[in-house]
Amino acid sequence: MTGLFxxxxxxxxxxxxxxxxxxxxxxxxxxxxxxxxKADDKTxxxxxxxxxxxxxxxxxxxxxxxxxxxxxxWLLLAHTYEKEGDFEKAIEIYQALIEFQKDAQAxxxxxxxxxxxxxxAGFLERxxxxxxxxxxxxxxxxxxxxxxxxxxxxxxxYSHALEVLEPLKELGIDAGKDELYLKAIALIRNxxxxxxxxxxxxxxxxxxxxxxxxxxxxxxxxxxxxQAWKSLEFSECERLSDILWQLSEEKLDLDIIASxxxxxxLFTAKGFVDLAKSSCVFELxxxxxxxxxxxxxxxxxxxxxxxxxKQVFPFAFHRCPNCHNTDTIMSETLLTKDFIEKNNSFx
Ligand SMILES: [Zn+2]
Numbered sequence: 001m002t003g004l005f006x007x008x009x010x011x012x013x014x015x016x017x018x019x020x021x022x023x024x025x026x027x028x029x030x031x032x033x034x035x036x037x038k039a040d041d042k043t044x045x046x047x048x049x050x051x052x053x054x055x056x057x058x059x060x061x062x063x064x065x066x067x068x069x070x071x072x073x074w075l076l077l078a079h080t081y082e083k084e085g086d087f088e089k090a091i092e093i094y095q096a097l098i099e100f101q102k103d104a105q106a107x108x109x110x111x112x113x114x115x116x117x118x119x120x121a122g123f124l125e126r127x128x129x130x131x132x133x134x135x136x137x138x139x140x141x142x143x144x145x146x147x148x149x150x151x152x153x154x155x156x157x158y159s160h161a162l163e164v165l166e167p168l169k170e171l172g173i174d175a176g177k178d179e180l181y182l183k184a185i186a187l188i189r190n191x192x193x194x195x196x197x198x199x200x201x202x203x204x205x206x207x208x209x210x211x212x213x214x215x216x217x218x219x220x221x222x223x224x225x226x227q228a229w230k231s232l233e234f235s236e237c238e239r240l241s242d243i244l245w246q247l248s249e250e251k252l253d254l255d256i257i258a259s260x261x262x263x264x265x266l267f268t269a270k271g272f273v274d275l276a277k278s279s280c281v282f283e284l285x286x287x288x289x290x291x292x293x294x295x296x297x298x299x300x301x302x303x304x305x306x307x308x309x310k311q312v313f314p315f316a317f318h319r320c321p322n323c324h325n326t327d328t329i330m331s332e333t334l335l336t337k338d339f340i341e342k343n344n345s346f347x
Contacts, residue, residue: 060096071097071106078113087121108134112143119151127151142171149178150324158186177211181318181326184212188219199224203231214329215318218243221251229253234260238281241266242302242316242331271296283333299338305330 064074078093094114101107115130131148134141145168152161161182168175184205187198202216213236220228221243237244237260244263249272257263257273264275269287277292279285283300290298304313307330309323319326 060092061099064096064100071101075110075113078117082117082120087117090117091121108138108141112141112147115144115147119147119154124151124155128155139167140171142168142173145171146173146324153182153185153319156189158182158189162186177326180205180209180211181215184215185318188215195223199227203227206231212318212327213239214243214316214327214331218316221247225251226253229256232256234262237262237266239330241300241333242304245270245300245302269300281333283335286335297338298335301334301336302331303334305332 063069069077074093074097078090078097081087081093082090091114094110094117097110098107098114101110111130111134115127115134118124118127118130128148128151131144131151134144135148138144145164149161149164149168152158152164162179165175165179165182168178184202187193187201190198199220202219206213206216213233217228217232217236217240220231225247244266252267252272254273257267258275261276262281264273265279265281265284265288267273268276268291269279269284271291274291276288279288287296287298287300290296302316304316305311306313306317306320306322306325306328308325308328309320311320311322312332313321316331317329320328
């Protein structure tokens with residue numbers, strides 16, 4: 001029996017004790033490390049949550065009232081939330097600030113910001129109320145007038161939007177383009193006027209001002225293609241290339257197409273006619289060559305450039321979503337694979 005145990009004087013006993021101690025220390029330091037990591041994570045989470053969680057309305061008001069942060073800092077914080085798309089938090093800050101701001105001009109500026117944030121967040125009625133409140137006190141505020149015009153337009157209250165143009169003109173702001181645009185939109189959306197009559201009025205307006213080509217021809221080609229072709233100015237064709245490209249074959253006027261080189265190239269590239277051998281527009285040239293080689297495996301897609309702010313959008317617009325200017329759209333052609341043709345080729 002004694003052979004089974006190791007005496008404490010035995011050197012082997014010391015070695016075993018040594019390794020047991022190392023094992024205990026290693027285990028302890030491992031578990032301590034894990035415990036510390038968890039504790040640190042919790043502290044970090046708690047710390048980060050302070051930045052995600054806005055104080056309640058009451059807390060926010062008392063924080064602003066205490067004046068721990070300057071007004072500028074609050075405005076900066078609200079602007080940051082707004083940029084991140086967190087409109088609710090930005091609005092809460094602006095509202096609390098307005099309540100405590102004593103300086104009339106500063107209050108006026110915060111109200112403008114609040115109105116703009118309501119507009120961006122899609123609360124059009126609230127945005128309208130804020131801008132009307134501002135204008136009640138300071139009627140000569142161009143930013144508020146411009147924003148109110150946009151709000152009325154989005155609410156489709158065109159007569160009110162047109163009324164806003166008067167004070168803008170009195171302030172010396174050129175609102176001629178907005179006036180033409182609002183009148184054209186109001187006419188297009190007016191259900192009491194027949195499409196034929198609308199087309200005639202729009203063509204007359206276009207002849208007079210040479211503006212809003214995209215908006216007018218989009219409507220004309222959809223509702224009265226014959227009139228659209230007759231009144232089409234060839235210099236506008238490139239800008240309208242996506243509208244023309246999407247026309248169905250029965251809406252084409254072959255005589256007019258044959259009389260213009262760009263139209264001949266565009267519809268040869270589409271495959272509706274065979275009137276061009278090449279094009280100086282790269283995308284059309286490639287498509288024409290592919291058609292002639294009997295390999296129609298590509299097509300056109302479009303993106304839309306605002307000629308004013310140079311932003312590009314994947315969708316067409318009549319008022320730029322970024323700079324809010326009207327009649328600045330330019331359609332741009334891009335080559336893409338024609339999946340329909342490709343799928344057909346597998347059949
Ligand atoms: Zn723009």
